[in-house]
Amino acid sequence: MLDASDGTVGASPQAQSSPAADDVRVQLETLLASPDLDATARARRFLRYVVEETLAGRAERIKAYAIGTEVFERNADFDAQGDPVVRIEAGRLRRALERYYLSDGLSDPVVITIPKGGYVPHFAWRALPAEEADPVPVTVAPAPPADAPPPRRRTPWPVAIPMTVAVLALLGGLLLWRPWRDDASGIPPAPTHLAHGGPTLLVMPFEALGEPSAKTYADGLTEEILSQFARFKEITVLGRETARAIAPGTDIARIRRDLGVRYVLEGSVRTAAHRLRITGRLLDAQTGAVLWSQSYSEDSQARDLFTIQDDVARKVATAVAQPYGIIQRADQTRTGASPPDDLAAYGCTLRFYDYRAALTEESHAAIRACLERAVAAHPDYATAWAMLSVLYLDEDRFGFNARAEAGAPIQRSLEAARRAIRLDPENVRALQSLMMALFFARQPAEALEVGERAVVLNPNDTELLGEFGTCLGQAGAWQRGAELIEQALARNPGHSGYYSGVLAVYAYMRHDYERAETLIRQAALEKFPLYHFVAAVIYAQLGKASQAAEARDTFLRMRPTIFEHWDDEMAKRNYQPQDAAHFAEGARKAGFPVPARTAAETALEASASPH
Template sequence: MRDTLHVSAGASSLLEGRTGAAYAPRMPDDEPTLVSAGPQRKLAVILAADVAGYSRLMERDEDDTHERLQGLLRDVVRPAVETHRGRIFKTAGDGFLAEFASAIEAVRCAVDLQRGTAERNKDVADDRRLVFRMGINLGDVLADHKDVFGDGVNVAARLEAMAEPGSVLITHSVHEHVDRKLPLQFVDQGECALKNITRPIRVFRVIWETADSASTVRGGPDDEPELPQVASIAVLPFATLNSDADQEYFAEGLAEDLITDLSKVDGLLVIARHSSFAYRDRSMDLRMIARELGVRYLIEGSVRRAATRVRINAQLIDASNASCLWAERLDRDLADIFALQDEVVGKVISALAHALPTAKPLPKRRVTDLEAYDLFVRGRALATQSLRETRAARPLLARAIEIDPGFAGAHAWLAMSHHFDALYYGEPIGEHRAAARTAAAKAVEIDPENADAHIVLGYLRAYEGEFEAGVAEFEQGLRLNPNHSAGWAHLADLRVFEGRATEAVECAENSFRLNPYPPGDHYSFLGWAQYAAGRYRDAVETLRHPQAGGPGSKRNLAAALAQLGCIEEGRAAAREFLSEFPNFSARQWGKTQPFRNDADRQHFIDGYIKAGLPE
């Protein structure tokens, strides 16, 4: 895994100060000591930075890495901060924190630091380079002459942990002060969930021109994007002409159905909904979107639904040269919506004939009642979200089935809803699994080509003792839809149980290719597979990612840290896990897991016990 998939040891240690939210004072030795009346509140711009992969570099050559970092701080960092009227108020291992009175000066400083660091790296081997990640936030802080602390600082530190090596992320509050005032580009990353920050934070990535071809920061929007030449596509969320909830659900449903249908086209790589829909309401160059998603083709458009009519404006873009391969406005009766979806897919396949010479039109879908379809679209949008929403999905899906008992998709997503509840929300697990299995089996009976149903049914059968049959069912789902990112992530889970850890890692990594902005459980599955493969350091980096989620993340992080000899850190992670699951027993857990080999089961149990989890 890349070095970006963790909160660094330096940043993590900085976040362990006063009550876990503030920073313990630590000043450079030459800073004079003054008497203070106590901390005061003020607005400040905070820049947080650390070196990506510092632990790996120290492990390789501790003396050399330490000496080079001190030189970088002395020759590049401190002069740049002083030039831009900032103050370093904390250093810790591989990172530092600085405050500025001006957002413009803070961003200028960050870019100058990245440029200066890149210049020093020109003659350094790739695996020895010191590369900073940076996050900048403007917020209310508590400060005295020694220290700055509080929520405004924490947000900057969490933002830095999300940044790619060599890049700078800023919050919306900073963007408001620097947009159009600096010769830089700001790419909207949408609202992001930061670890231990309760509210979502809107984030922007800073782009600047650079002559360093090895830099991870790309140039301006007019640069030619580096896009894959394979047939790869993303369906962007369709725009609506107003904010009416019915319009939005309907537009999302059409786009998601297109993703599902295109995923079944032989030879076409299709990005998952979770990632392509992340670009909703963002004004970005299409080539930038394609580059970030790693695709060559994009579908975008708009939907207008009025009374008994629907209008779709859609176009297919080749992002390698910004050319439009196909564009059309389609006006139809609402009752013809299913035929309309088939028509759009057929036109896309025809337009990509040069890239997909062997692709054939998909079989026509069975016409479904429009009221049932509306209920299905709403239910599907809720089915795999929070506890409240996944349960709110079930009455909608059940009503869709009442209206049209032969609606395979509604049965499949009803199964998904119960399966999601069993996986993440617990009791009564048995009832949810039974309901999920019944619904999935019904969906497969109605439509043997429904990949979602095969995948859910296979997962349940594997966990209920029919392991080989379950894996076969699962693999059939992925043959029907090889672009099912969640399917690949869950297959990684089953490969671990089979004792095929290396393949498990490959499956999980494939899920990231199909879903570059995945839900948190994808990180959990990848970290689980990496631990099984003995890649403990990779597992720690993955499971420390701010987006990592799912009950297993903290448990497996604790085990991986313990296996690396980081016993205290492992026990701290174990305590966090036990605060949520106080009745956990490593051996009892092992008895419930369908490992084919006892040695693989024991490998996890040993790690949990070593981390201090109850035996």
């Protein structure tokens, strides 16, 4: 670390091998230019500021107030204690640097960190350079006069070798480049890694309108939206460099032709006094049609700007990219006319969400067969394996199209989920499928741990929130489970049947039978067997005998043998004894052939009796 008192590398033996100022600046520029540093434009300015101040010998000036006023453009009355903006951004920057050096920055020779407890950066070699076997203290030279020629920089071996390779690669690229092409457009070529025909999205830099500060807000919002979209693994989002290379006003048809994208997100940020007006819209690149548009009005005095930025970016990404969201519905419209046998691999994943919304045995068989063809053709398609895991699980938990000759469905579900995780450890759909399979394999603690990891990766995924909330509730955490399901319902009202059914169970467990009746009527999943069971027990508790009998008879026609192994059905769903006993009570009132004494009731009696 640089000693701010005299401008030399510190006096300790370790400090003698610290990078020189020029080495640090080379690394700083590498970081700031890297698309792999997951940091907003504001965070990058923060990093440049603290590094340059330290190199200039002014480390003692790097305080929250100075950063707030000089980097974040706060007024002179900025209260660093009351406004946590610097602490929040410093935490984000620390995490971004940690992730960078653990992944794409593994070969970088200089490591820049910001230790906790302050904002002064620390500089170190990743490995001690061979040329410093006999080290000599290095002085950070003062800045040269404006008219002086730039000093010649010493490039250490760890930097010189990759720089040489990069120069040779650049020269080779220039020899192959043909700038005289008639159709040269300045738009980078289309990416070649788009998997299995899924949707591709280009996020254009948001336009700044109004006051000069709008540019800062627009840059930060664009970066945060890109980060939010990256959490959804079922779409491919083109990187920020691709969008920045496109000239403003470029025709959308040309963007589609040159990049092959299906969708373009664009927007603007307008500032006036302390008011912000943020507008976003999603365009179909093929037709130019506006598929979605939304405006957000915010008061920067009422909420911190970073909170506004995060909240708006989350809302945009959730509306556009979530399961059952704008992109998925638009893609369903494009492929929906084809019969299942003719759907490509991506079409199978779209039909999976149709199945999840209706939960019918007929659609289960078709989608399972489609996904099995998809993974046979694309064995590296993690999302398809994850969805297939859920279909295998539903053979067990719902009794849909069970195939005894294929082996135990729960085991096939676990194997498919784990394969998806191996292919893509951060695929939320893969983590969701593993959570569900573990839960029904009677490993609820492990399942909920996986669910927590998945929610951290993508708290905007309503499909995940609904299923994780269901697992939490059945394991006894009904309050938190219901809160997550209500979040999913608020963000995705189009999938209300499934969510309303689980919330009806929650109301039933709380003995709020009137509320449970309202919710189960909203669910309206007539082709889903368990819907009729839940409806029957609710009606029975309300004393509505005719409705309970109708629902009971419908369920028994669909699943006549389930009561022969009632205890097993309750156990694999991990219901707490009191909840399973409550279900048994309502089932008897509805006229279901529940055993005279269930395992849950026996366990409750044993726990209540004195020892």
